[in-house]
Structure formats: C-alpha cells, structure tokens
Amino acid sequence: MxxxxxxxxGFCYGVNRAFNNTIKLNDKKNIYMYGQLVHNNSVIEKITNTGIKIFENIDNLPENSYKSTVIIRAHGITSKEREILEKNFKQVIDMTCPIVTNLIKLSKGIQEKGYYIVVYGKESHPEMRGLKGNLSEDKILITKEPLKLQNKSKVCIISQTTVDYPSFKKFYLKMLEINQFSDIIIKNTICxxxxxxxxxxxxxxxxxxxxxxxxxxxxxxxxxxxxxxxxxxxxxxxxxxxxxxxxxxxxxxxxxxxxxxxxxxxxxxxxxxxxxxxxxx
Ligand code: SF4
CATH class of the missing domain: 3.40.1010.20 (4-hydroxy-3-methylbut-2-enyl diphosphate reductase, catalytic domain)
Structure with a gap:
C-alpha cells in the first residue's frame, strides 16, 4: 500500500490563528464563542473541553455576558451582530480571518465607488452572511446561479474565499454573456x-x-x-x-x-x- x-x-493560516489565540486565553470559564469558531467538530470539542462555552443565537445571549468575553469566529459576522456583542459583553475578541476582513474592506470600497457587487458564493454560509451584513444590503447579490440583472450596469463580480476557481470562472463568463454591463470589474477573491x-x-x-x-x-x-x-x-x-x-x-x-x-x-x-x-x- x-x-x-x-x-x-492541517489548519490554514486563518484557522491556526483563531485556534491558537483562543486556546491560550486565560479565565476560560468566562469566555464564549459566538457560533462555531471554525467548521470542525473535533476542534470545537477541544475548545469547549477547556471550559469555553458556545452560544449560537444573538437574540439569546448568555446571562452573564456583561462580565464575560466573546470570540468572533474565523468567518466573521455582520456589523449589527458586532454592535450587539460590543454592547453586551465585557470584551470582544475578533478572530475573523484577516483574508475575510480584507474581502469585506475591498467590497465596501468598491460599493462606495458606485458598483453593485455580485458574489459567487453560498448565501447561507457564515462568511457570506458576514460580508452582506457589513455592506449596503441592497447593493449586493450572493448567488451560485448566473442571473440577468435588471438596471445594473456598473457591476463588480467577486467570489466567496472557499469556492473553486473553474466554477467561479464559468459563473462570471455566463454573467458577461447574459448581461450588458457598461462598467465591469472581476476580482478573483478565492483564498x-x-x-x-x-x-x-x-x-x-x-x-x-x-x-x-x-x-x-x-x-x-x-x-x-x-x-x-x-x-x-x-x-x-x-x-x-x-x-x-x-x-x-x-x-x-x-x-x-x-x-x-x-x-x-x-x-x-x-x-x-x-x-x-x-x-x-
Ligand atoms: S480565508 Fe478561510 S481558508 Fe483562507 S486562510 Fe482565511 S480562514 Fe483559512
């Protein structure tokens, strides 16, 4: 054989950073993860075995939040969620992968220049929910299906960080075929x-x-x-x-x-x- x-x-850069920084925190009994820090059950088990707890629902915060620390997962969160955490927890530690943070910054800057953002990605994925929730939500579309856009001529097409390149390419080529854009930017934002x-x-x-x-x-x-x-x-x-x-x-x-x-x-x-x-x- x-x-x-x-x-x-093994861990990529962003997951390694989030995991190592979480594991070395002191006073673990007063620390919460908001959602799974990363998408792996054995990693989450290892973290929760240290005493760190997890909560999934932003409308149902832990009772002792005001004297606890909360960790933001590697995929990021929306600005509204961040606001709630900052208001209700003693400390917020942001473990969003810097590559995801850069994607948010880049998209925000492009949106501010008047572009409508189309992201090739899965709308329900935490990274995509986080991205949308940090931008003007009426000027972004997250989809895996190429669509004919109505009244959108200035468009920027980007990708979720974890999609595969051949599918992304197929997607944007189809978008170009079925739409008439006067101004188009295509950015490969795959990690x-x-x-x-x-x-x-x-x-x-x-x-x-x-x-x-x-x-x-x-x-x-x-x-x-x-x-x-x-x-x-x-x-x-x-x-x-x-x-x-x-x-x-x-x-x-x-x-x-x-x-x-x-x-x-x-x-x-x-x-x-x-x-x-x-x-x-
Ligand atoms: S974007 Fe995702 S896959 Fe890439 S380094 Fe960050 S956490 Fe890892």
Missing part, C-alpha cells in the same frame, strides 16, 4: 490556501484508488475538495472520524490519497492515517 498526503494539510489544496486534490485523486477527504461536513472548503476528488476517483470518502471508514476495505495494493480541509487539525489526520495503516486486508 502507498499513501500520499497532500502538501497542504490562495484553498486554491492550493484544490490543485493537490486534483493531482492526488487522479493518482489514487481511494481518497479520504478529512474535515467537517459543514466545511465548505472540505466539501469542495471531496467533490473534486470524487470526479476523478469514485472511491472518495468525506469523513470526520474513523467510525465512518470502518467498513472500507483497504488492500495492500491500494494507492491511498489523503486530503484535509482548512479547518481540519493534524491530530485528526494522524488518527485516520494510523487506522488505515493498521487495517490492511
């Missing part, structure tokens, strides 16, 4: 980290007999890697734990590929790799 692991595994993982996913899935893509089922970039892998290797598995691959037979002739999402910790990768190596038929 041969195992090939992607060159880009480089996710782009590199995508390239590795392509290469490894073309080589392997079986590919294990490790990461949260709610992680957009892990799901993207899985889709890329599945196109080339039908025995691709998107997994979060060993339990999910107990039934998969590993043969000694197999070429095994391993990929991880940007919020997948190395300890999860190591556990799964050990399981694969110890269960060869």
């Amino acid at each position: 041969e195992i090939r692991i992607s060159d880009n595994v 480089r980290e996710t782009y590199m993982r995508e390239q590795q996913a392509l290469e490894i899935s073309q080589w392997a007999d079986k590919v294990f893509v490790i990461g949260g089922k709610n992680s957009s970039n892990t799901t993207k890697l899985y889709k890329i892998s599945k196109m080339n290797c039908k025995n691709s598995y998107h997994i979060e734990s060993i339990e999910e691959i107990k039934e998969v037979v590993i043969n000694k002739e197999d070429k095994i590929g391993i990929l991880t999402g940007a919020s997948t910790p190395l300890w999860q990768l190591e556990n799964i790799k050990k399981h694969i190596e110890g269960n060869i038929s």
Whole structure:
C-alpha cells in the first residue's frame, strides 16, 4: 500500500490563528464563542473541553455576558451582530480571518465607488452572511446561479474565499454573456490556501484508488475538495472520524490519497492515517 498526503494539510493560516489565540486565553470559564469558531467538530470539542462555552443565537445571549468575553469566529459576522456583542459583553475578541476582513474592506470600497457587487458564493454560509451584513444590503447579490440583472450596469463580480476557481470562472463568463454591463470589474477573491489544496486534490485523486477527504461536513472548503476528488476517483470518502471508514476495505495494493480541509487539525489526520495503516486486508 502507498499513501500520499497532500502538501497542504492541517489548519490554514486563518484557522491556526483563531485556534491558537483562543486556546491560550486565560479565565476560560468566562469566555464564549459566538457560533462555531471554525467548521470542525473535533476542534470545537477541544475548545469547549477547556471550559469555553458556545452560544449560537444573538437574540439569546448568555446571562452573564456583561462580565464575560466573546470570540468572533474565523468567518466573521455582520456589523449589527458586532454592535450587539460590543454592547453586551465585557470584551470582544475578533478572530475573523484577516483574508475575510480584507474581502469585506475591498467590497465596501468598491460599493462606495458606485458598483453593485455580485458574489459567487453560498448565501447561507457564515462568511457570506458576514460580508452582506457589513455592506449596503441592497447593493449586493450572493448567488451560485448566473442571473440577468435588471438596471445594473456598473457591476463588480467577486467570489466567496472557499469556492473553486473553474466554477467561479464559468459563473462570471455566463454573467458577461447574459448581461450588458457598461462598467465591469472581476476580482478573483478565492483564498490562495484553498486554491492550493484544490490543485493537490486534483493531482492526488487522479493518482489514487481511494481518497479520504478529512474535515467537517459543514466545511465548505472540505466539501469542495471531496467533490473534486470524487470526479476523478469514485472511491472518495468525506469523513470526520474513523467510525465512518470502518467498513472500507483497504488492500495492500491500494494507492491511498489523503486530503484535509482548512479547518481540519493534524491530530485528526494522524488518527485516520494510523487506522488505515493498521487495517490492511
Ligand atoms: S481558508 Fe483562507 S480565508 Fe478561510 S480562514 Fe483559512 S486562510 Fe482565511
């Protein structure tokens, strides 16, 4: 059996920053995360095991908020949510990934120049909700489907940081085909980290007999890697734990590929790799 692991595994820059800065905070009993800091259950479990708590609903703040600290997740939040947190908590620690913060700043600046923003992304994703909630909401559209826009001639097309480039390109080319813009800006705002993982996913899935893509089922970039892998290797598995691959037979002739999402910790990768190596038929 041969195992090939992607060159880009473990936490990306933004997740690493958020996780490490959270873990080293003192007085964990008085700290809350507003929503999942990152999209990985084992990471969230590790954080909550230290005493840090989590709340999901901005309309239902913890009772002791005024004497507690709250952490803003790596995907960012809306300006309205930030205002509520700042008003109700003793301290707010912002762990928004700087790349997401830059995307918000860039979009705001372009909107202020009179452009209507079209984002290729998933509207319900926290990063997209955060982006929309920091901009003029009537001058932004988040969609995965190319649409004919009414009365919009000055337009800027950007992307969610975790989408794949070929799909983004297909999207903006279609937008240009079905619309008549007098002024158009197209900016590829895909995070480089996710782009590199995508390239590795392509290469490894073309080589392997079986590919294990490790990461949260709610992680957009892990799901993207899985889709890329599945196109080339039908025995691709998107997994979060060993339990999910107990039934998969590993043969000694197999070429095994391993990929991880940007919020997948190395300890999860190591556990799964050990399981694969110890269960060869
Ligand atoms: S994938 Fe990129 S944008 Fe998202 S948290 Fe990681 S470094 Fe930041």
